[in-house]
Amino acid sequence: MGLGRTHAVALSGVEGQLVQVEAHMAQGLPAMAMSGLPDAACSRAPNRVRAAAEGCGLSIPQRRWTINLTPAWLPKTGSGFDLGIAVAQLVASDLLPPRVAEGVVHIGELGLDGAVRPVAGVLPMVAAAAAGGRTAIIVPAANAAEAALVPGVTVYGVASLREAIDLHLSVHAGARPRAVPVPEPQDSxxxxxxxxxxxxxxxxxxxxxxxxxxxxxxxxxxxxxxxxxxxxxxxxxxxxxxxxxxxxxxxxxxxxxxxxxxxxxxxxxxxxxxxxxxxxxxxxxxxxxxxxxxxxxxxxxxxxxxxxxxxxxxxxxxxxxxxxxxxxxxxxxxxxxxxxxxxxxxxxxxxxxxxxxxxxxxxxxxxxxxxxxxxxxxxxxxxxxxxxxxxxxxxxxxxxxxxxxxxxxxxxxxxxxxxxxxxxxxxxxxxxxxxxxxxxxxxxxxxxxxxxxxxxxxxxxxxxxxxxxxxxxxxxxxxxxxxxxxxxxxxxxxxxxxxxxxxxxxxxxxx
The missing domain is CATH 3.40.50.300 (P-loop containing nucleotide triphosphate hydrolases)
Structure with a gap:
């Protein structure tokens, strides 16, 4: 069956580490298994993803799913992996082209209505992604200005899962979406x-x-x-x-x-x-x-x-x-x-x-x-x-x-x-x-x-x-x-x- 990959970032203190998000769909009774030391908030992500996809008019197939967050030894905390898991599952379900998502880092929490909600720690997450060689970052719209403070990256802000899907489809079609402009330094x-x-x-x-x-x-x-x-x-x-x-x-x-x-x-x-x-x-x-x-x-x-x-x-x-x-x-x-x-x-x-x-x-x-x-x-x-x-x-x-x-x-x-x-x-x-x-x-x-x-x-x-x-x-x-x-x-x-x-x-x- 299908395999989808993308990237997210895990935080340890104030340091981030790039995480590969893998979603595998196989035949069998509907089930969901997550590996990679997720905490309680992270392990509930598939339930939020399913509801958010339905809110966008899509459907995650009822199959046997395995979600893997690599490296598996690193503890994963918080709900910031939701958007990455959703994109990986959509790629595995052939709802998104695989190549457009593999090189992109996704950060954000999903609401049950499909909204992408802000998370804490976006700045060090984006800095870690840039240090790992990833320059295309999708973050919640509320965190977009903060993420753009990191030099050398291209940041896209999305307010919903539907916007993230449309963004990937437009890139696949050859379009160049508008990135978040770099804010000017201010002394407050x-x-x-x-x-x-x-x-x-x-x-x-x-x-x-x-x-x-x-x-x-x-x-x-x-x-x-x-x-x-x-x-x-x-x-x-x-x-x-x-x-x-x-x-x-x-x-x-x-x-x-x-x-x-x-x-x-x-x-x-x-x-x-x-x-x-x-x-x-x-x-x-x-x-x-x-x-x-x-x-x-x-x-x-x-x-x-x-x-x-x-x-x-x-x-x-x-x-x-x-x-x-x-x-x-x-x-x-x-x-x-x-x-x-x-x-x-x-x-x-x-x-x-x-x-x-x-x-x-x-x-x-x-x-x-x-x-x-x-x-x-x-x-x-x-x-x-x-x-x-x-x-x-x-x-x-x-x-x-x-x-x-x-x-x-x-x-x-x-x-x-x-x-x-x-x-x-x-x-x-x-x-x-x-x-x-x-x-x-x-x-x-x-x-x-x-x-x-x-x-x-x-x-x-x-x-x-x-x-x-x-x-x-x-x-x-x-x-x-x-x-x-x-x-x-x-x-x-x-x-x-x-x-x-x-x-x-x-x-x-x-x-």
Whole structure:
């Protein structure tokens, strides 16, 4: 009897893999068998396909059907295989010419009336299809603009199974259907909050500029109302716009999560993600059983992850940040597979000085016992704090600061940050790194980039006294290079090293 073939895409995390869809029709009692590790939603596809075909005026023959999704060892999740299965069955039933469908990738969920409904994760699916050498993609009409963001592919959007059938028949007849045009990149970051709204806090503003220039992780400790959240929310506005490859990475994560605000354009500004302190490990780090979903750290990829009231987060969630802070990715291990999720984010943590939040100066107003304060900050483990480069304490805003002149706006500070970033990109062009925060410490300590002893004396003494670990030593070097970049210096001097050391040890939990 008949055999039909086409292609679809399976998602694992935010990475796609090309899947061949085979449909075989044989004589025998009507039956349906699917192979290829489909989940519950995928295994119900033949029932939806049969109803959708009838809604288009076609009939899938009542025969013995075998649907195979290759590679068979790869788990298939979701309803995005419906359109591919339908086309393969129509080819096997001689309702579609076989050659027109074999080289095309089909993505979409079918409704019982024949409608092709949108699915999440279309962008990484299309990118995987392009990487597999497939350039003709049929997707739901609602996902067409998103799919067209991938370069080098021809995207066709269909609203129903009938439209997909007509599209294949027209190609077989020699026609050239109109593809979805490639959308123009758009920058939707104009409504970001401005740094001039922050009252006072000159030290914290300077620390925020250093963190933005070198992509350093940051910790702010201060009383409620001091401006920690306002400063964190304004950090994305200081960061340079994402380049094309970074924008595709970020947009792919948001596509998988179904969080794209505008399907017609890439996410070109650094995202800002602020999970609630009650969030679970899977919500922050990522996870799942049948289908691994990205967490907040992946949603903040190439952007800012803000943890307000950091000591209120669960200890295991905070410790789960240690791996992605170093490697820039999350590895979710299961018994049968490992899933890697991108997580190169910039951490901004905020905390009160104590549980009551009223500790000022020597703590005259604080009602917390010393045991309560130690317990409060014990959730911030030493290994986690050691990975945070910039730490700053915020004092309450005074009346004098309220009546003083406003601080610099975001646009002015962002220009200095951009100049510093360009200096870093030029300096590390031959190494593959682009920002100081990513440069290995061993590179900064080798013969080419090593600073003179007369310059590193403050760090050497701090390390001899046990105040710095080797990781902390390297991170101070990175911050010093960033401070020098902001100052327009070619190499850090002793004053830059001193400022870097002060930024690392200035908060109340630095010890």
């Amino acid at each position: 970051g104009g409504g970001a909050p401005d740094l001039c709204d922050v009252v006072g806090q000159p030290e914290a503003r300077a620390a925020l500029e250093v963190a933005a220039a070198g992509r350093h992780h940051m910790l702010m400790v201060g009383t409620p109302g001091a401006g920690k959240t306002m400063l964190a929310e304004r950090l994305p506005g200081l960061l340079p716009a994402l380049d094309r490859s970074e924008a595709l990475e970020v947009t792919a994560v948001h596509s998988v999560l179904g969080a794209l605000e505008d399907r017609h354009s890439l996410v070109v500004r650094a995202p800002f993600v602020a999970p609630h302190h009650s969030a679970s490990m899977a919500a922050v780090i990522g996870g799942g059983s049948a289908r691994v979903r990205p967490g907040a750290v992946s949603q903040a990829h190439r952007g800012v992850l803000f943890l307000d009231e950091t000591p209120e987060f669960r200890r295991d969630v905070l410790d789960g940040l240690r791996q992605p802070l170093e490697s820039g990715e999350v590895v979710i291990a299961r018994a049968d597979r490992q899933t890697r999720l991108p997580a190169r984010f910039q951490l901004v943590a905020a905390a009160n000085p104590c549980p009551c939040g009223r500790a000022v100066g020597k703590g005259e107003r604080c009602e917390c016992t010393s045991l309560a304060r130690r317990t409060y900050f014990n959730k911030l483990s030493g290994p986690l704090l050691d990975r945070i480069d910039v730490r700053v304490s915020l004092l309450p805003v005074t009346l004098a600061a309220l009546g003083g002149p406003p601080g610099e706006p975001t646009s002015v500070v962002a220009r200095r940050v951009l100049v510093a970033r360009q200096a870093q990109r030029q300096r590390w062009a031959d190494t593959g790194w682009t920002v100081n925060a990513d440069v290995p410490g061993s590179l900064l300590r080798d013969s080419v980039w090593r600073l003179p002893r007369s310059v590193t004396t403050p760090l050497d003494r701090a390390m001899d006294r046990g105040e710095l670990t080797l990781r902390g030593y390297d991170r101070c070097l990175r911050v010093a290079w960033t401070v020098a970049d902001l100052a327009g210096a070619d190499r850090p001097g002793r004053e830059h090293l001193g400022q870097a050391l002060a930024l690392r040890t200035s908060s109340e939990v630095a010890a």
